[in-house]
Amino acid sequence: MPRRSFNDLHAFVAVAMAGSFTRAAAQLGMSQSALSQTVRQLEEGLGVRLLSRSTRSVSPTEAGQRLLDSIGPQFTEIKTALDSLGDFRDRPAGVIRISAGEHAAISILQPALVPLLAEYPDIHVEISVDYGMTDIVAERFDAGVRLGERVAKDMIAVRIGPDMRMAVVASPGYLAANPPPLVPQDLIGHRCINMRLPTLKEIFAWEFEKDGRELRVRVEGPLTVNSLALRRNAALDGQGLAYLPEPFVRADIASGALVSVLGDWCADFPGYHLYYPSRRQNSAAFALVIQTLRHRL
Numbered sequence: 001m002p003r004r005s006f007n008d009l010h011a012f013v014a015v016a017m018a019g020s021f022t023r024a025a026a027q028l029g030m031s032q033s034a035l036s037q038t039v040r041q042l043e044e045g046l047g048v049r050l051l052s053r054s055t056r057s058v059s060p061t062e063a064g065q066r067l068l069d070s071i072g073p074q075f076t077e078i079k080t081a082l083d084s085l086g087d088f089r090d091r092p093a094g095v096i097r098i099s100a101g102e103h104a105a106i107s108i109l110q111p112a113l114v115p116l117l118a119e120y121p122d123i124h125v126e127i128s129v130d131y132g133m134t135d136i137v138a139e140r141f142d143a144g145v146r147l148g149e150r151v152a153k154d155m156i157a158v159r160i161g162p163d164m165r166m167a168v169v170a171s172p173g174y175l176a177a178n179p180p181p182l183v184p185q186d187l188i189g190h191r192c193i194n195m196r197l198p199t200l201k202e203i204f205a206w207e208f209e210k211d212g213r214e215l216r217v218r219v220e221g222p223l224t225v226n227s228l229a230l231r232r233n234a235a236l237d238g239q240g241l242a243y244l245p246e247p248f249v250r251a252d253i254a255s256g257a258l259v260s261v262l263g264d265w266c267a268d269f270p271g272y273h274l275y276y277p278s279r280r281q282n283s284a285a286f287a288l289v290i291q292t293l294r295h296r297l
């Protein structure tokens with residue numbers, strides 16, 4: 001419907017329901033003369049008289065009443081729907097969808113969001129765990145979580161965790177039977193537990209850095225998985241060396257269940273960031289989620 005026709009119909013409904021040009025003009029925030037002119041133009045355009053006017057009152061004609069009965073409830077529904085949006089301005093509410101890897105979801109998102117969701121019961125957070133480079137815009141996520149160095153430049157990134165480092169670990173039994181690697185190149189002769197990234201469709205290369213020198217080593221072994229927990233369990237079972245986020249296996253290293261090797265080649269790198277499109281219009285709920293996660297740093 002043309003904008004002019006919609007506005008004219010809105011003006012007619014307001015006058016017909018108020019029974020007065022004066023009251024309707026006050027509701028619409030326009031002058032009485034402008035409102036009268038608008039309704040007159042609608043009647044001329046339709047070729048039908050819609051309102052009977054007297055010095056004391058205004059009432060719909062038979063044609064006007066038929067039109068009011070038809071479109072009046074729809075304008076009421078529109079007003080109700082628009083008024084309900086005020087709930088989202090006045091209180092945090094709604095569903096927030098976040099795409100994240102398993103480690104970020106477990107170590108960062110869940111601990112931070114538990115108290116938030118308890119305090120704001122109208123906020124619902126959906127966390128989708130995946131290992132691919134999900135297109136959060138195409139998949140209609142509100143935000144994603146990635147390591148800082150992997151966030152696209154056209155996204156707004158909010159740091160939600162400290163710097164991280166990886167660890168190469170194995171069980172004491174495996175290292176008793178196999179000499180520990182001293183440099184990354186030694187991994188070629190070891191059984192390694194691989195990871196395949198779903199989006200890239202390839203085996204993940206282990207990354208190392210020392211004294212400004214960077215290395216990417218493609219390792220081989222009997223097992224390839226796409227889960228942190230499975231890689232950890234395989235290492236605990238003595239199936240080979242695993243490349244995992246150090247915080248994920250810190251307790252295992254402390255207890256002696258796993259042994260860390262190549263520690264001098266595992267450098268710190270930017271930790272997890274929450275990212276979202278720069279053109280996004282943030283809701284109160286989403287802004288609160290950002291604030292909660294940012295404060296964990």
